[in-house]
Amino acid sequence: MLKRTLVANRGEIACRILRACKEAGIEGVAINAANDAGTMFTELADISIQLEGEGLSETYLNQQQILKIAIENRCDSIHPGFGFLSERADFAQAVMDAGLIWVGPSPEAITKMGDKMTARITMRAAGVPVIPGEEVEGGLEEVLAVAPSVGYPLLLKATSGGGGKGMRAVHDASNLESEAKAAMREALNAFGDDRIYVERLLTGSRHIEIQVLADKYGRTIHLGERECSVQRRHQKVFEESPSVALDAELREAMGQAACAAAAAVNYEGAGTVEFLVTPKGEFFFLEMNTRIQVEHPVTEMVTGVDLVREQLRIAGGEPMSCGDLSMRGHAIEVRLYAEDPSNNFLPAIGKLKRFIAPTGPGVRLDTGVREGDDVTPDYDPMLAKLIVWAPSRGEALQRMGRALDDFVILGCTTNIRFLRELCYHPDVVDGWTTTDMIDRLWPEGWTPDMESMITDAGLLIASACESNNHGNTISVGATSQVAPSPFQTINRRLP
Numbered sequence: 183m184l185k186r187t188l189v190a191n192r193g194e195i196a197c198r199i200l201r202a203c204k205e206a207g208i209e210g211v212a213i214n215a216a217n218d219a220g221t222m223f224t225e226l227a228d229i230s231i232q233l234e235g236e237g238l239s240e241t242y243l244n245q246q247q248i249l250k251i252a253i254e255n256r257c258d259s260i261h262p263g264f265g266f267l268s269e270r271a272d273f274a275q276a277v278m279d280a281g282l283i284w285v286g287p288s289p290e291a292i293t294k295m296g297d298k299m300t301a302r303i304t305m306r307a308a309g310v311p312v313i314p315g316e317e318v319e320g321g322l323e324e325v326l327a328v329a330p331s332v333g334y335p336l337l338l339k340a341t342s343g344g345g346g347k348g349m350r351a352v353h354d355a356s357n358l359e360s361e362a363k364a365a366m367r368e369a370l371n372a373f374g375d376d377r378i379y380v381e382r383l384l385t386g387s388r389h390i391e392i393q394v395l396a397d398k399y400g401r402t403i404h405l406g407e408r409e410c411s412v413q414r415r416h417q418k419v420f421e422e423s424p425s426v427a428l429d430a431e432l433r434e435a436m437g438q439a440a441c442a443a444a445a446a447v448n449y450e451g452a453g454t455v456e457f458l459v460t461p462k463g464e465f466f467f468l469e470m471n472t473r474i475q476v477e478h479p480v481t482e483m484v485t486g487v488d489l490v491r492e493q494l495r496i497a498g499g500e501p502m503s504c505g506d507l508s509m510r511g512h513a514i515e516v517r518l519y520a521e522d523p524s525n526n527f528l529p530a531i532g533k534l535k536r537f538i539a540p541t542g543p544g545v546r547l548d549t550g551v552r553e554g555d556d557v558t559p560d561y562d563p564m565l566a567k568l569i570v571w572a573p574s575r576g577e578a579l580q581r582m583g584r585a586l587d588d589f590v591i592l593g594c595t596t597n598i599r600f601l602r603e604l605c606y607h608p609d610v611v612d613g614w615t616t617t618d619m620i621d622r623l624w625p626e627g628w629t630p631d632m633e634s635m636i637t638d639a640g641l642l643i644a645s646a647c648e649s650n651n652h653g654n655t656i657s658v659g660a661t662s663q664v665a666p667s668p669f670q671t672i673n674r675r676l677p
Contacts, residue, residue, distance in 0.1 A: 183207075183498050186255070187203050187257060187260065188211040188248070188252040189210060189260075189263065190266065191242070191265070191268075192218055193221075194550035194564070194567065195264055196226075196263060196550065197223045199490055203494065206495075210226070210228050211227060211230075212230040213233050222551065229255055249276060249277065252282060257282065259284070261286075262274075262473065263473070264475065268473040271292040274287075274288070287449050287450050288450065295469070295472050297341055298341050298342070299318075299379050301470060303317065308445075310442055313382055315336075315381025316380050325378060325380060329380055335352065337350070339365075341377035341379055342375040343372065344471075348368045348372060348378060350365040386461055387460050387617055388411045388425070389418075389457075390408070390457050391407065391408050391457065392405075392454065392455045392457070393406065393408065393478070394440050394441060395504060396450050396451065397450065398501075399501050404437035405481050405487060406423060406433065407423060407433060408421050408425075408475075410477060411617050412604065412620065413620065414620045419516065419620070420615075421480050422515070427459060427613070436457060440457075444470075451493055452474050452478070452496075453470060453473070454470065474493065476567065478490075479546060480569065483513035483571040485508075512574055512578040518591070518597065518598060518601070522627075523627055523629075523630075530596070531558055533556050534591065536553060536592035537555075537591055539566075539589060540584075540585035540587075544571040545568075545581070545585050546571075547567070548566065548569065549565060565596065568589065579606075582605050583602055583605045586605065599630045600630070609623070
């Protein structure tokens with residue numbers, strides 16, 4: 183049993199882990215940069231320690247400082263969450279060398295799956311189908327040499343990458359060299375490794391991932407799939423489970439392939455094996471994420487399994503608690519970003535003057551922010567994850583639309599209205615979601631309709647009036663008119 187766990191992360195995922203620790207009777211230790219002082223996750227922790235330094239490299243990526251804090255505060259384990267140090271094999275090894283428990287897979291598994299070329303080779307040897315392509319080691323010249331044999335369109339991908347960084351689609355030979363150089367520069371800046379490899383770009387495919395769990399006693403299981411096809415700039419926006427594209431036979435085949443992938447690297451803990459599924463029903467290994475995923479709540483809602491609690495249980499040497507599993511109902515997650523969909527989804531900043539979350543049956547919100555917080559450019563622009571569950575997919579879409587209608591965020595531009603329209607788009611309603619959907623439908627970004635803009639403007643004015651202790655009266659020239667309270671239910675017409 184773990185007794186005191188340091189959470190080497192921040193924001194929403196730190197809140198999630200700290201709550202799981204509390205429920206498991208484990209003391210939670212938070213670390214925070216100076217600009218995170220007093221934020222929600224620091225208040226959820228039993229102990230909160232401020233990191234020295236500025237910037238990510240001196241704070242949340244500073245392995246030596248984090249280990250020092252863990253040891254000085256008598257922690258027995260470290261949970262890395264996702265992002266930051268979660269897939270750094272050297273950090274996992276350093277944690278173990280310090281006599282602490284790493285809540286995650288072994289450094290060897292992280293290394294094999296973190297290096298995308300090594301992962302492809304390992305999966306091919308394990309009998310897991312991989313996307314046609316070429317692993318290259320000779321830099322730019324070799325990339326240019328092997329591209330014709332792979333064929334166009336193709337995808338250049340960073341060997342050490344993730345999150346869409348160091349990734350470029352190339353549709354013909356004319357811009358291959360410039361895109362390869364750009365991908366290598368981005369990969370070097372993001373991961374300190376400029377190696378890229380080449381694989382065929384499977385257009386019109388679905389992005390479907392399988393959640394796996396494995397314990398120290400030789401048991402490896404899968405918990406069904408999550409469809410994550412709706413993306414922008416290779417970042418997921420809308421996730422759901424189960425997928426309308428999978429029948430029982432295909433689901434089991436992909437589940438067994440995911441378990442084989444985990445077994446090939448002696449995996450322990452929670453992990454996700456990602457696949458691309460073609461319109462013909464063929465599936466190909468994409469990558470394995472050796473950590474908890476942002477979209478893990480979708481699986482939790484349809485299986486009833488607390489994945490973070492299972493991570494803690496497995497790391498503490500216990501067998502996983504899952505028995506026979508079944509998927510019940512339908513769950514959908516959307517990611518609320520501080521970004522401007524009308525400006526090509528670029529990040530936005532501001533103070534959260536109003537943050538009123540939706541409630542009701544089957545509605546869950548995972549967030550690390552609250553009203554009054556500042557949204558800065560220092561970190562990822564994701565504000566929250568809104569998750570709903572309902573007995574059927576149609577009901578889940580309706581519930582999500584209603585929940586987004588009830589969600590009020592003022593003071594910062596967000597993608598709430600875009601997500602709402604997405605829920606009612608015919609392609610989503612009919613289940614025809616593909617990885618190129620957003621780029622295809624909104625290549626220049628998305629602009630809200632006039633009604634949404636008027637509603638938001640009215641709410642912002644009402645909020646400003648209330649903040650200035652002016653009640654709910656707005657003065658417009660010589661005329662006074664009553665404004666709606668931002669706390670009232672906002673009536674919006676559904677399509």
